């Protein structure tokens with residue numbers, strides 16, 4: 001038997017030992033995970049010391065994880081897994097805005113706000129942007145009245161409201177509804193870049209890799225309506241030089257907005273397209 005095959009029996013035995021799992025999908029995913037992890041060990045000839053480093057790293061990730069922060073989700077984001085799941089799960093026409101990972105700072109149940117209202121709840125420094133647009137059916141172009149836009153963004157200090165005790169509750173968050181013509185209007189902060197948290201093991205990884213920890217400036221949107229697949233996306237700023245090096249690999253051509261200066265603020269017109277399907281809301285990483 002060639003050396004590469006001498007351990008194959010162990011992989012098959014490990015996979016088979018979970019074959020009594022009744023949930024077919026769980027069985028499939030776990031089997032695939034065992035096979036790929038075994039293959040990684042085999043391919044790299046992983047040593048005991050390297051394996052010890054790996055599980056110590058995971059233990060330290062657990063120590064940095066709390067209700068307010070999930071280091072495991074952050075790792076998945078910075079190695080591109082979270083965005084890969086979005087890409088595979090939501091194939092979109094090139095004319096439609098793309099799906100983006102929800103990110104670790106989403107909070108459900110943001111306050112419902114009036115058309116045209118601002119999500120800025122304090123005197124946060126920074127320019128304002130007035131955002132107008134339309135939500136429509138990707139298939140037939142029909143306006144979608146009563147669609148909900150759940151919007152959130154970081155303050156100019158780089159922190160989301162739930163990372164920063166200085167900001168009022170639900171600052172820079174809000175939900176809006178489209179009118180009969182499918183249009184909406186709101187005011188937000190002109191977004192600015194911010195770093196992901198770097199004081200934990202994931203920060204160490206970024207430093208070792210000589211990667212910067214920044215997300216290009218963006219505003220998060222979840223656009224939903226019963227009978228349509230929920231769109232989770234982010235809008236980036238045209239011309240932002242960090243778009244190509246987004247630390248979580250989300251920014252791409254189908255998520256760029258043209259923010260136009262207008263006096264002391266900015267204007268953005270941006271449309272969202274929904275596809276018929278099942279409407280589901282993501283579970284908020286932070287309660």
Ligand SMILES: [Fe+2]
Nearest residue numbers: 103215218220
């Ligand atoms: Fe974000």
